[in-house]
Amino acid sequence: MALDIPEPEETELNMTPMIDIVFQLIIFFLLSLKFKTIDRRIESMLPKDRGLAPTPTFPEDFLKVKIKAFRRDMKDKNKAYTLLKIDNDANVYKLPQAWKGRLKETPDRIAQYDKIMRSMKTVVQRKMREHGGNPEEVKGEIVAPAPKGGAVPHGDIIQVLNIFLELGMIDVVFEGAATPLTSRERSARAKAGK
């Protein structure tokens, strides 16, 4: 039996809706595309045995190089600066006043900042050598004495930490700001029902 199959006409797929959707997808991915802003990290381990308990005194029999950080002239934003001191040296290192971060600073001021860090590094290195020269046996200590030390910018502390790490001193102690309330004040506050 012969079937009479009609000859297929020229059929065409309507592409328009598909293209619309695909363009929408492209726009979505374009807008949500954000390149990673960080590329580096410094890894560290907090001391496991201590927990929250502060270490009252740093054992004196450890070899260490201590860097103290202070914040000065904080009341005036255009004058505030960080002051750094290594051990008990008479030398103090004054970081540029009203530092606005590397992205916003002039090349001159950035060079000035880096120069201070380099000269600090030579001093730290000299001290480390005086302690025998094995960087892993000499601890770095970063002290930001309360109350004003707590206002030192994070970036300055990281720069100091970086000095220690560049010299291979991987054991670094942070010392400084306590919690806003002591545990006694906290329980007193809880009792008062605030």
Place this chain on the structure above:
Amino acid sequence: MARRSVIPDTEDAKMNMTPMIDMTFLLVVFFMLTIDLSSKEFYPVDLPYATQGNEDKDKVGDVKRFVINLSGDGHVYFKTYEFDLASEDPGEQDDAIQALQDSIRQVLGNDPTLIEPDGSSKVPVMIHADWGAKWKYVQWIMQACAHPDIKIYKLQFAVKRPPGMKDK
């Protein structure tokens, strides 16, 4: 002067869509592959610079880290939470730290696979802080992580490589 312009007959002209669609699909695939949704957990901050940072790449088997953001004005952004450490009142600052601790504990949960044999947590915390944030806020965050109920000891400081520094 009038001129008769010759307009070609356009009635039956059809554009060939195939190459365009091919390219468009390629673009879609490219964007799908390069999209990195994890960067959404970073609050935009000016990171401090350091030459000694390692590349921010996890090794196989590393536990997914938490990111704690700290802005220059003392606001902490962790997951969907936000805390203000910059209050004038020490009591409120203390509350903010307690709240941060509670939220870390909550997000951490009780998954036994995330706990080391010595009881500490396997989860690393990245402190993604603005260079201008006060150092004491960073210390408070570290103290919150080391709290006996949380026991996160693995810390990462997010840093930027100085411009022009070559790869090691």
